[in-house]
Amino acid sequence: MGQVAALSLSRLSARCWQRLLWPGPARIPGGLAARSLSSMATSIRFSPAARSLFDEPLGIAVQGLGPRQQVTLRASLRDEAGELFEAHGRYQAADDGELDLARCPALPGGSFSGLEPMGLLWALQPRKPFWRLVKKDVQTPFRLQLEVLEGHGDPPGQLLAQAEHERLFLRDGVRRVPVREGRIRATLFLPPGNGPFPGIIDLYGTGGGLPEYRACLLANYGFAVLALAFYGYEDLPKEMKEFHLEYFEEAINYMLKHTQVKGPGVGLLGFSKGGDLCLSMASFLKGITATAVINGSVANVGAVLRYKDITIPPLGADAKRIKINKSGIADIVDVLNNPLEGPNRRSFIPLEKAECRFLFIVGQDDHNWKSEFFAVEGSKHLQAHGKEKPEIVCYPGAGHYIEPPFFPMCAASMHLLVGKPVMWGGEPKAHSEAQRDAWQQIQAFFHRHLNGKPSGTTNKL
Numbered sequence: 001m002g003q004v005a006a007l008s009l010s011r012l013s014a015r016c017w018q019r020l021l022w023p024g025p026a027r028i029p030g031g032l033a034a035r036s037l038s039s040m041a042t043s044i045r046f047s048p049a050a051r052s053l054f055d056e057p058l059g060i061a062v063q064g065l066g067p068r069q070q071v072t073l074r075a076s077l078r079d080e081a082g083e084l085f086e087a088h089g090r091y092q093a094a095d096d097g098e099l100d101l102a103r104c105p106a107l108p109g110g111s112f113s114g115l116e117p118m119g120l121l122w123a124l125q126p127r128k129p130f131w132r133l134v135k136k137d138v139q140t141p142f143r144l145q146l147e148v149l150e151g152h153g154d155p156p157g158q159l160l161a162q163a164e165h166e167r168l169f170l171r172d173g174v175r176r177v178p179v180r181e182g183r184i185r186a187t188l189f190l191p192p193g194n195g196p197f198p199g200i201i202d203l204y205g206t207g208g209g210l211p212e213y214r215a216c217l218l219a220n221y222g223f224a225v226l227a228l229a230f231y232g233y234e235d236l237p238k239e240m241k242e243f244h245l246e247y248f249e250e251a252i253n254y255m256l257k258h259t260q261v262k263g264p265g266v267g268l269l270g271f272s273k274g275g276d277l278c279l280s281m282a283s284f285l286k287g288i289t290a291t292a293v294i295n296g297s298v299a300n301v302g303a304v305l306r307y308k309d310i311t312i313p314p315l316g317a318d319a320k321r322i323k324i325n326k327s328g329i330a331d332i333v334d335v336l337n338n339p340l341e342g343p344n345r346r347s348f349i350p351l352e353k354a355e356c357r358f359l360f361i362v363g364q365d366d367h368n369w370k371s372e373f374f375a376v377e378g379s380k381h382l383q384a385h386g387k388e389k390p391e392i393v394c395y396p397g398a399g400h401y402i403e404p405p406f407f408p409m410c411a412a413s414m415h416l417l418v419g420k421p422v423m424w425g426g427e428p429k430a431h432s433e434a435q436r437d438a439w440q441q442i443q444a445f446f447h448r449h450l451n452g453k454p455s456g457t458t459n460k461l
């Protein structure tokens with residue numbers, strides 16, 4: 001276990017300390033960026049001590065409490081927009097005054113309850129409504145603050161200990177390489193060493209920008225991962241009006257030409273709108289060995305898709321099917337037409353043309369659209385054309401935003417196509433468990449098909 005990650009200060013009355021402006025973590029020689037406000041006894045122990053990768057479990061323990069002392073642990077972090085995310089757990093120390101979250105269940109009344117060693121992270125929720133935890137600069141960590149407060153009161157009692165821990169996105173030695181080659185607007189993450197490494201192209205969905213955080217976390221596991229922007233970024237089209245697969249073909253060729261990317265083909269990882277783009281890439285473009293889709297659609301959605309003389313229209317939608325849930329938030333799960341019916345079939349992506357293996361990750365409480373229906377119909381379509389059955393992994397209680405592990409679930413946020421906040425679905429605990437398993441399934445899928453390595457997991461469905 002990690003050593004105490006905090007410098008115990010002289011006995012200060014916590015209340016008087018609270019009146020002091022906490023100067024923030026001291027830069028302690030050796031990089032231990034943590035400071036604990038503590039009485040002589042109480043201290044916080046993180047394991048690893050000072051920093052860990054965002055998708056790694058973190059050991060949290062408190063020492064020096066009284067036997068069965070009741071305390072509240074409060075976690076918080078600020079994102080790069082300065083927005084605050086918080087969670088708290090109510091605990092009772094063991095007879096020896098130790099509190100180890102790996103062994104001690106959270107009591108009712110906090111942000112979570114039960115034996116949840118990572119509850120203080122996955123249960124973080126923003127103060128700002130409809131706000132999602134995203135990491136824009138993957139070269140800097142999130143700084144997790146942890147406080148130990150006396151009792152279970154509200155407001156909580158005196159501050160007994162405080163410490164900070166850095167949650168990183170880049171493992172030592174992983175290289176971040178901006179890519180501005182031809183029309184490509186992307187960032188390539190390369191593991192340490194010369195490779196060549198199995199290559200993956202990572203696409204997010206509607207929202208524009210260039211989210212890098214899933215790509216870099218995946219590169220930490222030995223993949224060369226290209227986070228690819230496709231609209232709403234630099235000189236790319238500003239709006240989601242139409243996409244040309246030739247742009248994505250350039251990205252595939254860039255990867256296959258790269259000396260540190262192992263051929264003969266690359267993997268594709270797409271989420272939401274990025275998912276149907278990956279399915280279209282797999283269906284029309286060469287050089288793709290494995291395609292994993294997280295809550296994607298098997299029909300082209302949201303924009304016209306073109307490739308050479310081919311055009312796939314976006315699946316129709318009917319705003320009249322937008323429901324308003326009891327919290328007054330839009331529920332668009334039924335908005336899209338059925339891609340099996342009538343003219344909507346023109347939007348169904350011809351998956352049978354693909355020469356790759358497929359993995360569908362499904363949140364069964366996805367409220368952006370019917371992800372399980374899409375995965376099952378995609379599987380039927382492939383098998384009807386004599387193709388391999390895809391892997392489908394379904395997660396009960398998981399919503400739309402299945403992110404890397406320990407990202408707090410986003411229940412609702414602005415849908416830039418719908419123009420208003422929508423509910424994404426999911427129940428936080430189930431969603432968090434889904435994120436952890438899906439992350440393993442995705443890595444095993446790509447190792448199996450890009451590396452020929454045996455996988456460590458089996459199909460859940």
Ligand SMILES: CCCCCCCCCCCCCCCC(=O)SCCNC(=O)CCNC(=O)[C@H](O)C(C)(C)COP(=O)(O)OP(=O)(O)OC[C@H]1O[C@@H](n2cnc3c(N)ncnc32)[C@H](O)[C@@H]1OP(=O)(O)O
Binds near residue numbers: 130133134232318319
């Ligand atoms: C009524 C008629 C309906 C009819 C019917 C419709 C059709 C219906 C059919 C469905 C057809 C397609 C369905 C697609 C399905 C998906 O794709 S659902 C969406 C999936 N989302 C993703 O994959 C995330 C994609 N990426 C992103 O969101 C952005 O890259 C990031 C990560 C937010 C950063 O982007 P950025 O451009 O660097 O960010 P920035 O410029 O700061 O912000 C842009 C906007 O994003 C939002 N945003 C930014 N940061 C955050 C944050 N942390 N938290 C929350 N929001 C944020 C804000 O809204 C912001 O706008 P402003 O408030 O500034 O005006």
